[in-house]
Amino acid sequence: MDQVVYQEGKFNFIDQGQGEILLLLHGLFGALSNWDGVVRRFKDRYRVLIPLLPINEMPLKQAGLEGLVKFVEEFVDWRELRDITMMGNSLGGHLAIIYALNRPEYIKRLILTGSSGLFENSMGGSFPKRGNYEYIKERVEYTFYHPKTATKEYVDEVFETTTSIPKAMRIVAIAKSAQRNNMAKDIGNIKIPTLLIWGLNDTITPPMVAHEFARLIPNSKLRFIDKCCHAPMMEHPEKFGDLLEEYLQEDHGS
Numbered sequence: 001m002d003q004v005v006y007q008e009g010k011f012n013f014i015d016q017g018q019g020e021i022l023l024l025l026h027g028l029f030g031a032l033s034n035w036d037g038v039v040r041r042f043k044d045r046y047r048v049l050i051p052l053l054p055i056n057e058m059p060l061k062q063a064g065l066e067g068l069v070k071f072v073e074e075f076v077d078w079r080e081l082r083d084i085t086m087m088g089n090s091l092g093g094h095l096a097i098i099y100a101l102n103r104p105e106y107i108k109r110l111i112l113t114g115s116s117g118l119f120e121n122s123m124g125g126s127f128p129k130r131g132n133y134e135y136i137k138e139r140v141e142y143t144f145y146h147p148k149t150a151t152k153e154y155v156d157e158v159f160e161t162t163t164s165i166p167k168a169m170r171i172v173a174i175a176k177s178a179q180r181n182n183m184a185k186d187i188g189n190i191k192i193p194t195l196l197i198w199g200l201n202d203t204i205t206p207p208m209v210a211h212e213f214a215r216l217i218p219n220s221k222l223r224f225i226d227k228c229c230h231a232p233m234m235e236h237p238e239k240f241g242d243l244l245e246e247y248l249q250e251d252h253g254s
Helices: 032-042 065-079 091-102 133-142 152-163 165-180 207-216 237-249
Strands: 006-008 011-016 020-025 046-051 084-089 107-113 194-199 220-225
Touching (some): 020 091, 046 065, 065 091, 065 165, 091 107, 091 165, 107 237, 133 152, 152 165, 194 207, 194 237
Parallel strands (some): 020 046, 020 084
Antiparallel strands (some): 006 011, 011 046
């Protein structure tokens, strides 16, 4: 990642460009670098912000969706952001949904990609075993259509997280919180224009999940990317960017 990461108080974040706001939220095993393709493509015309979610550092008692949504709310208030296009991948999508339901007046558009909130097959069926690098590598590769997308740097990062008992405990707590917080009864209340960008070969949140999101969210549009799994913005940054570009230029009546 060649982006400048700022650190101010408890926030570590990317803040690039000027103009309409794109706020990006990464997933449970994600990082700021997951959104490199979006930053590079849109920073000349939009203000792109990515807060690093405190998944590995937050107090264990606060490790869950409620604590993470509060963190996002604090970040938005601190930067005084309004008319936001909020975009989330996996767990980040789940947080974006809750935020949009809590504070719809701040959100102009919602972009969900491989989002949890209805169903997810976590890490391919089980929580990763600590201390087994090959197992971690296999599970990380499982989230991509082309295994080589999972770089050694990324696998090493996930492995380091799972070998730390405190970090692993937070990961488990947050994953359980996400599983408990099924949004099926709530997301019909989202009136914000919503774009769903999904990998046609997603093994974590399969295409049926995308169709269910599209059915439940009234003002939504669903787009699939072929030969793509759980992180379309990483696996197919150009196609993801094209779909996002097209949607941002549409008049959604807002």
